[in-house]
Amino acid sequence: MNKQQLAAKIWESANQMRSKIEANEYKDYILGFIFYKYLSDKLVRFAKSQDFSDQDLRALSEEDAETVDYIKSNVGYFISYEHLFSTWIEHKGDFDVSHVRDALSAFSRLIHPNHKRLFEGIFKTLETGLSKLGDTAAKQTKAISELIQLIKDIPMDGRQGYDVLGFIYEYLISMFAANAGKKAGEFYTPHEVSVLMSEIIAHHLKDRETIQIYDSTSGSGSLLLNIGQAIAKHMLDKDNIRYYAQELKENTYNLTRMNLVMRDILPSNIVTRNADTLEDDWPFFDDQDPVNTYNPLYLDAVVSNPPYSLKWDPQHKDSDPRYARFGLAPKSKADYAFLLHDLYHLKPGGIMAIVLPHGVLFRGGEEGAIRKNLIENDHLETIIGLPPNIFFGTGIPTIILVLRQKRESSDVLIVDASKGFAKEGKNNKLRASDIKKIADTVIGRLNVPRYSRLVPKTELQANDYNLNIPRYVDSSEPAESWDLYASMFGGIPLSELDALADFWKAFPSLRATLFTDNGTPYVAPQVADLAQATREHPEVMKYGETFTAAFADFTPWLRGALLEQMLTLQIPRQEALISKELFDRLAPLPLIDKYHAYQILDDHWQPIAIDLEILQTEGFDASRVVDPNLVTKKKEGKDVELQDGWKGRILPFELVQMTHHKQELAALREKETRLSEITASLEEIFESLSEEDKANDTVNDAGDKFVNAAVAKEAKLVLAEAKQSGDFDPESYEAKIIQAADWLAEEKTLKAAIKQEAAALHLKTKETIENLSDAQVHELLERKWITPLRIPPKITS
Template identity: 60%
Template sequence: MNKQKLANRIWESANKMRSKIEANEYKDYILGFIFYKYLSDRELKFLKENGFTQEDIEALTEEDVEVMKYVRGRIGYFISYRNLFSTWIKMGKDFDVSNVTDALSAFNRLINPSHKKVFESIFNTLETGLSKLGDSAASRTKSISDLIYLIKDIPMDGKQDYDVLGFIYEYLISMFAANAGKKAGEFYTPHEVSLLMSEIVAHHLKDKTEISIYDPTSGSGSLLINIGRAVSKHIEGENNIKYYAQELKQNTYNLTRMNLVMRGILVDNIFTRNADTLEDDWPYFDEANPVETYDPLYVEAVVSNPPYSQHWDPKNKEADTRYARFGLAPKSKADYAFLLHDLYHLKRDGIMTIVLPHGVLFRGGEEGVIRKNLIECNHIDTIIGLPANIFFGTGIPTIIMVLKQKRDNTDVLIIDASKGFAKVGKNNMLRASDIKKVADTVAARADIDKFSKKVSRKKIRENAYNLNIPRYVDSSECAEKWDIYASMFGGIPKSEIDELNRFWKAFPGLREALFIEGEGPCVELFTDSLEQTLIDHHSVKNYISNFEGVFRDFDEYLKTELMTNMAEVKTSKEEGVLTDYIFSRVTPMPLVDQYKAYQVLHDEWTKIAIDLEIIQTEGFSAVNRVDPNMVSKTKDGKEVEVQEGWVGRVIPFDLVQQTLLLDEYRALEQKVSRLVEITAEYDEILESIDEEDKESSAINDSGDGFVAKEVGEVLKEIYTEVETPEIEALKAYAELTKKADKLTFISENNVVNWSNMEANQDDTYAKKAVNAYVLELQSVFEFPEDSFEAKIIQASRLMTEEKEVKAQVKAETAALQQKTKETIESLSEVQALELLEKKWIVPVVEQIGQLPHEVVDELTGKIKGLAEKYAVTYATIETEIKETAAALSDQIDELVGNEYDMKGLSELQKLLKGE
């Protein structure tokens, strides 16, 4: 199971297990236990790497002071064997809530003194919250046992970026945030916003060899971690980043510390404080020895997502060095207080990014003064307007402001990124292409129409230091305009054709081939087959051919990058390498959106990276592994996990079936398609039955389906009532008892085909045979095609076929699943590489190859839209109105009524005739 599937499974189970506990609270419990598991597993790994046998480990107690101090001194803490997470699992039914309380208490007591800042009281939230997991010790034991069994399979280490633990931790935080309402803002910055801030900071710091980063409202710590990951792509070596974090709320502060530690960051590089950022600032020092431990904090990067427009106390802070140069934020809105705090802690060549509400751009009063001072002192570098409804718990639009202590520019880059997002559930989400476009624009300080603009300080002064984005960047859609001449006389205005000039430049001669020039301001569409004319035009063919030429070796390049050097691919950096390759080829091509190409790559890379991480961690043999496909089902009122077939760990079952087991796959698909057809045929039959016949018991109450059991009963009645001369004769024969009468009847009634029955030795026919023949004749009787009886018979036959096909599908699906499993397990290296190529390379190449065709489709749509827009002239509409009015007036002449009715109709006629 890859990390995404494992994360999904844990989230779904945890969300059900929390019952009535608020998501915001429950996250602290499950994340706390995950962290405890991490610390336990980390200690076990350390012990085994340092020669401890299993017997030695099982003998570990805190009474063994020498070993305890050794372990504590090396990893910062000590957990005795009986308190290890793995021991809890081994205890089975003997596990009790007291094991947890004892372990957490012991942990706090056995922290190495030098690591207290990182570990002390880190489990306080979990300890105090255990009581909420049940009303009794037994119920709490049950809840905790369920939790620890849920997370027991999370691997806690890996190679490269196979960071399953970190991924799951981040995923759970995001999902709890999505369910925590307004409280989500206390601990979570959406991952995509965090990535955007990270890319901006990383570009600024890309030439550094060592850096320190600080988040004064750290929440879960994800912002710091993402910044660190982004910067580390440019820094050689490890452990060159120092992390500083401050957080006000105790439980959220614990999240920060856990998250940082679990990402494998050296404890010596983690500096955290649980304090009010605005009231209790750094410098950092040890309260027991403030003079010698005094360490003023200045860093290369500050990132923060502070609480928006929070109240604070500015009293007696005029001399505070953080605010003295710029002014004090108003009591009711601390936004600028946080911003100035962040700016103060920047080194001279540092950079900061902060998320704030739009109001900071234009509000007056004290905030206006601060904004003016920041602009005049040349600290504001960039303003990025984000989409609304992008943060959990609030729908207000927000901005990212980028500031620096020292800048070479005096302008401010303003970006309106509010239109670039995807709708995901109730929220908007920045796509990878949106993030890259903004980050690239910041790096290049580019002016892009309707997206970004560098604004001079002079211009800002003229606007009274108001930085409201729409004053400088108009990202609104152009209002649709209508040409009055074309509306009256028809044709397509040349002026609107001119607006497609970027297409005409890319496709020389195409405009002339599509339109007939007239004397007036309009043109006519030359062809009735627009799509075919476009596709066949030499400039379009050349355009597509040129694109294909540019990417002719793309598949080979990808194979070399991803497959030839599979074991050496650095997944954290490879996407950037592939992006540079694609951009270098797409950028010279007119009309193709390079960010659309990047989105294609990113969507596929997300899946490719997971596979690479698995292969690099487990070896190439991972391609031959299959895992049980576990699904949740309700059994006896409880949710239980059961196995439904198998899934490939790396190679998907459907890919194997469509490549190596194609005959069996197609045969099964045909049967599945037949089931779909049968459903459609049911619907056709039902639609053709009149409402009176739908009262039959064979049709359900809503009239949209057949009742299988009742169809059989109704069918019996239908057949019983069938009468033909042959059936009547047979029924009469069945009443006879004497042999002579039977023989006479047989000789006199040639309406019966007597040879269709087996005769007795005396040339008569048994009653049983006669009745069977009667039923046979009734069952083959052909009713009129449109009769209710014929439709019930048709439905019955479909039901019989459907039952047979379903049984075949079930059997063949099971057989194909088993054969696919065996095929994956026995794949040769050549076969596996071929399948990986189809999974990794082909989708990217095919989707990139579609980009020029999408350009042509876009132009086609625009021309069609213009043609339809002016297809009906005002004169045509006016004529239709007159003709309709005249027809209505003539119909009024035929109407009769009382005196007043006739007067009213007469007046209506006058209006219709324009009198």
């Protein structure tokens, strides 16, 4: 199964297992075990790369000091064979909770000194929480056994390994956050918000060879990682990115460390700190080595999603260099304290993005003074108003503020992105098109009517530094109005035509062709069929030709961009490349919403990206692999996973059938269509029966359907009677029973034939996939990937 399916399966199973444990707490246990599996598998991979045999692996123990030191110096820690995750699996019925306790204790002892800061105490939450998995050792053992069985299938080797692992890790964190309310939502920034911040920051830093990024309230670390991944797309070597993370809560701090380690980041590029960001700023040096570790920590990018309107203690902070220039945030709301902390740690050419509650834009007092100083010193670059209910556990309106230490301009871009989202459960979610539109607007610093505006400093000063978004950008929908005169006497109001200004600009002579203007506020059509006249207008037809020409060679271009490079292309970069090509082709075409087109592309891209990951990880032959189709069914009151046929790892059976087995598929579809016709006819004839008719043995006791055997028997008797007395009235009960019997007999025959032919076609398709030539695979991949992205050859309406 692909990583989305595997992640969803793990979440579903985990959700069933948690019983009385809070989701936020249970999360720490399952993610802790995932991390231990990662470290265990990584050590095994290293040992095998050093030519350790299976026998050598079984001999791994603390007593072999030389081997212990060798492995510790290379991977940073040591795990003996008896404590490997894979050994726990081998124990099966002999597994015990004590094995976990002993393994975690041993791990703490066997960390290399150079990796102490990275690994020390990382399993503390898991160690102290094992007792909560059951009130007896037997219950704890059972719960842990179920947990490790749940996660044992997560691949952690090579390229796909850390990608799948990281994806599942973030998926589980997001699901726990979504289902645990505010408590879990505090440390998780929704993926879409992270991506938006990442795109803005990555564009600013894209030309740099080395980059340092910092999250001052790192939570699970996902925001920091998304920033790093976005920047890495523009860099030749992702190992030139260094990550700094600070988090107050110890269990959440451990999540940060786990998340960073599992993403294959060099240990030397991970610098983490468990401390209070506001009370205990990042130290200028390590107490153990103050001379060689002096570092005031100025960075290229700082990001954060701090807890909103937190109480803090501003006393004695006047001289703190973080706040001295701008002022102290009020003790009831630390929002600006976090902002000023982040700004202080920026390099002159750096950029920061912070998520805060909407109130920071207009609240007065100390916050108003800080806001004034930020604007007067030209630090504030952009304000982005986000949709409501976009963060887990809070409905507070939120914003993203983008700031810089050094700017050449003094205006502020204000973006009202609050209307662009999709509803998903209780929360709203930014779509790919929403993210793209916001990022393009911010990067290009664009004025977009009813969406964004570059506001000069003088206007902000005139408004007493109040930054409330509606003061500057009116994104409200115009009030709906009705023209009573037009309703009563006819005519089309000029105001309604004027509202279509974009269309008249695209087709300058179309309006005069369609409507008469008699000098009144109303016009009348001067053609019989407005739609036909519009389609046949020369300017509209020319537009269609331009559209067709713009995409005439789009399919061949996509072949080159996808099929010909499938095993070597960089997946995230390729989507950006295709979207740029799409936007370039749409540029000369007014009226088309390019972001709507981008959303269609992104929706199609997700399954393409999954296929590309599999092909690049497993090789081209993965396209010819057929896997068991596993389904969950109830058996003796329990959910049991059973095989129900087969499915292509990459190529869907139906696509292969439509391409290589058209005749068999058409014959099967014909029978299925006939079956549905019979079913509808039987329902219709049944509904036509009177209540008296339905009291006969031919209808079941519930009175809702025919009894097949009784209908067949009754029809025989009726037909025998008909030979003696003549034909029945077509609307009589007897005629209906004869017809129902015929249909029921045909239905039975059809169902048997469909079952047999479908099974035969299914097995034939399996064999076809397993024996496809390379050329046939390419043809099928084109049908799956490229055909849905083809632009229609002409505009028809």
